[in-house]
Amino acid sequence: MDDPALEEMRERVQLLTPYAVEYRYPGVSATVKEAEDALLRTKEIRAFIRKKLAVYGIDS
Numbered sequence: 001m002d003d004p005a006l007e008e009m010r011e012r013v014q015l016l017t018p019y020a021v022e023y024r025y026p027g028v029s030a031t032v033k034e035a036e037d038a039l040l041r042t043k044e045i046r047a048f049i050r051k052k053l054a055v056y057g058i059d060s
Contacts, residue, residue: 009048012041 019038023030030038053059 003052005048006052009045012045016041016045 016038019030019034022028
């Protein structure tokens, strides 16, 4: 599936990687602002993916 919109979304998804790696260990945590930004980005990505699934006829 070659979808330019998915490629555009890749950068947003990659920006979440540090949250999965850096903050998984005890004693290291994100600031409130970082957490809020990550949550907002995650919600945007989720909405985008759910919309794409519907376009392709996949029930999410």
